[in-house]
Amino acid sequence: MxxxxxxxxxxxxxxxxxxxxxxxxxxxxxxxxxxxxxxxxxxxxxxxxxxxxxxxxxxxxxxxxxxxxxxxxxxxxxxxxxxxxxxxxxxxxxxxxxxxxxxxxxxxxxxxxxxxxxxxxxxxxxxxxxxxxxxxxxxxxxxLPEKFHGLTDIELRYRQRYLDLIVNPDVKETFKLRSAIISNVRRFFEDKGFLEVETPMLHPIPGGANAKPFITHHNALDVHRYLRIAPELYLKRLVVGGFEAVFEINRNFRNEGMDHSHNPEFTMIEFYWAYKTYEDLITLSKELFAYLLEKLHLPTKIPHNGNVIDFSNFTIISYKDALEKIGNISRDIIEDEQKLKTFLQKHHIKIDSTMGYGKLLGEAFDEFVEEKLIDPTFITQYPIDISPLARRNDQNPEIADRFELFIGGKEIANGFSELNDPLDQLERFKAQVKAKDAGDEEAQYMDEDYVWALGYGLPPTAGQGIGIDRLVMLLSDSKTIKDVILFPAMKPVKIDYNNSITEERE
Structure with missing residues (x-):
C-alpha cells in the first residue's frame, strides 16, 4: 500500500x-x-x-x-x-x-x-x-500536502476530512461553531422545560415525512426494518403518554438525491409541545434565533451566499399569497387546477397524473418562490393534501394549520398544529397508501399503531422540526451541506493515494 x-x-x-x-x-x-x-x-x-x-x-x-x-x-x-x-x-x-x-x-x-x-x-x-x-x-x-498549495481539491477534502482538518485550520472553526449551535439549541429547549428523549432509529414502518427510506434486515427477528426518516410519530406517542414538552436531536436518513443542501443522512431537532398551536411555534422560533445570535455573539444581520440576512425582519405570508406576490403567478392560475397544470407544463416543470392540486401548488412554489425567500419568512396555510399529519384549519378544511420557515432561499423549519383526530388521520393514511400504490415513492405508509395511539387521546399539540445542518450552513455562511458535515456521503471512487503524494518543500 x-x-x-x-x-x-x-x-x-x-x-x-x-x-x-x-x-x-x-x-x-x-x-x-x-x-x-x-x-x-x-x-x-x-x-x-x-x-x-x-x-x-x-x-x-x-x-x-x-x-x-x-x-x-x-x-x-x-x-x-x-x-x-x-x-x-x-x-x-x-x-x-x-x-x-x-x-x-x-x-x-x-x-x-x-x-x-x-x-x-x-x-x-x-x-x-x-x-x-x-x-x-x-x-x-x-x-502533508506541500505548504504552498495546501489541500485545495474540494472533493478530496470531503473524502479525507482528517487531512482537511490538519492542513486547513479554518475548517475546524466551522465544526466548533456547529458544536456550539447544537449545544445552545439543546440549552434553549431545556430552559423552556422540554425533556430530551431518544426514540428508535430502526422503524417497522417509515413515517413522519414524505420520503423514500433506506431498508435493512433484522436477522434476529427476520424482518425488514427502515432507517428513520423522521422521529415524529414516536415523539407524538410520548405526548399521548403524558410528556407535554419533548425534543430529540436526531439523525434521519432519506434515500433520495444529493445536492448542495441535501445529504442522505442529516441532523434535525424535532420538538412537540402540548396545549400549543403552530402560532406559538412561530413565536418560539423567533425567540430561538434571537437566543442563538446572542449566545454565539453574532449580529442580527449576517452574510450568507452573497446576501445579507436580517434576523430583525421576520415575515409571515400565506402559501397562495406567496405564489402570487413573490412567485408572480396570477391568482386565477393559482386557484384553477387545470390552468395550473398548463402553466407548469409551459415552464417545463415535470408533473404526472398522481399529483393532486396541492402537489401542483408545491411544484410551483419550489420553482418560483423558495429561492427568493432570503430574509426569514414563515409561509402559512399549506394545502392539506401535502400536509398529511397536520391539523385542518377550522375555517377552511382545505388548508393546514402549518408553516415552513425559509431563510436564505432554503427551508429551515417545518411546524404545525398536530392532527389529533384518529379517524381523520386514518383516512389521510389511506390516501397516502393510494398515492403510493399509484407510484408516489415518497408517500407515507399506513401506521395502524400510531392511529391506535391517537385513539387514546393526543392533547392539542404543536410540533416542529429544524434542520441542524442547514442551520449551521446559514450561520457559518457555508455554500454546501458538505462543508458542515464532517463525513458527507460521497460517490465511491478509486483513489491512487501513492501518486497523490509530492515532496515537501521548505
Missing amino acids: FENQYIKQRIQKAQDLLEMGKKPYRNDSSKTISNLIFTQKFENLKSLAEGERKDVSSSYWVSGRVKFLRLMGKAAFIKIEDQSGILQAYLSQNDLAEDFELVKKILEVGDIVNIYGYPFVTKTGELSIHTMEFKILTKSIIP
Whole structure:
C-alpha cells in the first residue's frame, strides 16, 4: 500500500528511531498546557525589557503536530499545532544533547511531538517555548500536502476530512461553531422545560415525512426494518403518554438525491409541545434565533451566499399569497387546477397524473418562490393534501394549520398544529397508501399503531422540526451541506493515494 518513495523514506526513519532505542509510536505524552493557554499566560513577556523576556521558573509540557521546521546548524525552530492553535518552539543542541539528533535526522513536518520548556520571546518578538526536553510521540509516514498549495481539491477534502482538518485550520472553526449551535439549541429547549428523549432509529414502518427510506434486515427477528426518516410519530406517542414538552436531536436518513443542501443522512431537532398551536411555534422560533445570535455573539444581520440576512425582519405570508406576490403567478392560475397544470407544463416543470392540486401548488412554489425567500419568512396555510399529519384549519378544511420557515432561499423549519383526530388521520393514511400504490415513492405508509395511539387521546399539540445542518450552513455562511458535515456521503471512487503524494518543500 505504501509504495510512494517519500513514504518509504519516512518509514525508514521510523525504523531508524527503533534502532536508536526510541519508539516511533509512543503512549507517554506529558502535556500540561495547551498552546492557547500558554500564549495567553505569557503574552506579557513581549512588553518586558530585552533581558527580562523569559521566565525560566515556569516550565510546561506542550504537545502537537509539527507544521513548520527550520534547521539552523546546532539549533532549530519548529511550529507545533494542537487543537487550540500554533506555538513556536526553539530547540538547540546545547539543551538537548543527543536528542537533538532526532531533530536533525528524524523529525519532519507532520510528526507529533512532546516538548518541555519555558516561555521566552525571540529577537523578532515572537513568544516561543525554549525546549529543554523533546520527544517524538508519533512518526508521520505520509507527507502533508506541500505548504504552498495546501489541500485545495474540494472533493478530496470531503473524502479525507482528517487531512482537511490538519492542513486547513479554518475548517475546524466551522465544526466548533456547529458544536456550539447544537449545544445552545439543546440549552434553549431545556430552559423552556422540554425533556430530551431518544426514540428508535430502526422503524417497522417509515413515517413522519414524505420520503423514500433506506431498508435493512433484522436477522434476529427476520424482518425488514427502515432507517428513520423522521422521529415524529414516536415523539407524538410520548405526548399521548403524558410528556407535554419533548425534543430529540436526531439523525434521519432519506434515500433520495444529493445536492448542495441535501445529504442522505442529516441532523434535525424535532420538538412537540402540548396545549400549543403552530402560532406559538412561530413565536418560539423567533425567540430561538434571537437566543442563538446572542449566545454565539453574532449580529442580527449576517452574510450568507452573497446576501445579507436580517434576523430583525421576520415575515409571515400565506402559501397562495406567496405564489402570487413573490412567485408572480396570477391568482386565477393559482386557484384553477387545470390552468395550473398548463402553466407548469409551459415552464417545463415535470408533473404526472398522481399529483393532486396541492402537489401542483408545491411544484410551483419550489420553482418560483423558495429561492427568493432570503430574509426569514414563515409561509402559512399549506394545502392539506401535502400536509398529511397536520391539523385542518377550522375555517377552511382545505388548508393546514402549518408553516415552513425559509431563510436564505432554503427551508429551515417545518411546524404545525398536530392532527389529533384518529379517524381523520386514518383516512389521510389511506390516501397516502393510494398515492403510493399509484407510484408516489415518497408517500407515507399506513401506521395502524400510531392511529391506535391517537385513539387514546393526543392533547392539542404543536410540533416542529429544524434542520441542524442547514442551520449551521446559514450561520457559518457555508455554500454546501458538505462543508458542515464532517463525513458527507460521497460517490465511491478509486483513489491512487501513492501518486497523490509530492515532496515537501521548505
